Amino acid sequence: MSKKLAACLVAAALPLSASAAPESYVIDPYHTIPYWETDHLGFTTMRGRFDKPTGKFTIDTAAKTGTLEIVIETKTLSTGDSERDARSRTRDEHLRTPDFFNVTEFPTMTYKATSVKFVGDNPDALEGDLTLLGVTKPVSLKLLRWRCGPDPRTQGKRYQCGGNATGTFKRSDFGMKFGIGPIGDEVTLWMSFYGFRQ
Amino acid sequence: MSKKLAACLLAAALPLSAGAAPEAYTVDPLHSFPYFEADHFGFSWVRGRFDKMAGKFTIDTAARTGAVELTIQTATITTGDNVRGERPRSRDEHLRTADFFNAAEFPSMSFRGNTTKWNGDAPAAIDGQLTLLGVTRPLTLAVIHWKCGPDPRAQGKRYVCGGNFTGSIRRSDYGMKFMIPGVGDEVKLWIGIEAFRD
Numbered sequence: 001m002s003k004k005l006a007a008c009l010v011a012a013a014l015p016l017s018a019s020a021a022p023e024s025y026v027i028d029p030y031h032t033i034p035y036w037e038t039d040h041l042g043f044t045t046m047r048g049r050f051d052k053p054t055g056k057f058t059i060d061t062a063a064k065t066g067t068l069e070i071v072i073e074t075k076t077l078s079t080g081d082s083e084r085d086a087r088s089r090t091r092d093e094h095l096r097t098p099d100f101f102n103v104t105e106f107p108t109m110t111y112k113a114t115s116v117k118f119v120g121d122n123p124d125a126l127e128g129d130l131t132l133l134g135v136t137k138p139v140s141l142k143l144l145r146w147r148c149g150p151d152p153r154t155q156g157k158r159y160q161c162g163g164n165a166t167g168t169f170k171r172s173d174f175g176m177k178f179g180i181g182p183i184g185d186e187v188t189l190w191m192s193f194y195g196f197r198q
Numbered sequence: 199m200s201k202k203l204a205a206c207l208l209a210a211a212l213p214l215s216a217g218a219a220p221e222a223y224t225v226d227p228l229h230s231f232p233y234f235e236a237d238h239f240g241f242s243w244v245r246g247r248f249d250k251m252a253g254k255f256t257i258d259t260a261a262r263t264g265a266v267e268l269t270i271q272t273a274t275i276t277t278g279d280n281v282r283g284e285r286p287r288s289r290d291e292h293l294r295t296a297d298f299f300n301a302a303e304f305p306s307m308s309f310r311g312n313t314t315k316w317n318g319d320a321p322a323a324i325d326g327q328l329t330l331l332g333v334t335r336p337l338t339l340a341v342i343h344w345k346c347g348p349d350p351r352a353q354g355k356r357y358v359c360g361g362n363f364t365g366s367i368r369r370s371d372y373g374m375k376f377m378i379p380g381v382g383d384e385v386k387l388w389i390g391i392e393a394f395r396d
Binding site: 030041145147164192193 | 228347349350358362392
């Protein structure tokens with residue numbers, strides 16, 4: 001092998017660049033933060049969050065394909081109301097009951113992408129399946145931001161892809177019908193996400 | 199007083215409509231939350247919330263005037279990472295330190311403003327001041343949603359005004375300079391509010 005070719009192969013193997021084959025990433029639970037929001041009585045938009053999801057994704061920039069699987073523990077939901085004071089339960093406690101997320105029977109909700117649409121070299125949108133309350137329905141996600149590069153927090157030793165994504169679904173499609181009308185049926189998802197290249 | 203005038207005044211006093219004089223409202227802390235977003239190393243926007251906000255406002259829809267006061271407890275910051283695990287501290291703990299919100303020395307941040315633009319019967323902009331880390335700077339909030347009406351949860355016996363508000367600040371203006379630009383200087387604000395007429 002010539003020195004030039006060897007140098008070229010070494011350069012291609014450096015962790016500081018994206019390579020031209022499917023690459024696997026593991027979700028960073030501390031910076032992958034899914035939020036949801038829905039209308040509340042027409043007065044304001046109520047938001048909530050899930051903590052520390054797990055998952056992985058693969059991306060092949062050359063073939064323009066990708067996969068994503070993300071698992072959310074439903075009991076981690078939080079909307080800012082977790083202290084009962086004089087009430088019999090908080091909103092977060094109510095959301096964990098069978099009226100809403102039924103966390104005892106359905107401890108997780110998952111999203112599995114079935115296809116990824118690229119614009120140039122970057123993923124732009126995902127088609128996939130959301131499984132919530134044991135019901136699986138298609139939900140699309142749109143990428144608002146996407147960037148890959150060395151992780152500045154590790155002096156470039158770790159390579160990451162991260163961004164933001166959004167999508168909407170009707171909770172009644174998944175059987176979550178409590179309070180529809182006063183509380184919106186349409187739910188908007190918005191999340192930050194990161195994956196570290198393995 | 200004529201019967202017609204008396205009837206008219208009585209109708210004007212009914213709780214089910216917006217009155218034609220300044221009315222006072224108290225923010226419902228269980229349905230009012232401030233959120234913020236900052237750029238994270240150029241990869242994504244990361245969002246967080248404060249769980250405890252109190253406030254009041256007065257509003258005169260006929261005269262097109264209004265004044266609002268909001269107080270946020272800085273220690274109630276929550277971004278989805280509050281359990282250290284094996285690390286010396288979680289992100290939420292770090293945010294409470296003097297590197298960021300210095301919650302021990304500055305337990306609250308506050309906004310005071312007046313409605314300066316109206317869109318018919320709805321306020322459209324609130325010009326005011328934010329006090330953060332003891333520093334006070336101008337801040338304008340845009341009103342992106344506003345609605346007043348009887349509270350359906352109280353059989354109309356309670357009257358609510360609510361809405362969604364946005365703004366942005368440069369945190370360095372308030373002396374919060376840690377980790378700029380890794381964590382963005384510009385911070386986007388989103389506040390959802392519901393308030394009961396006193």
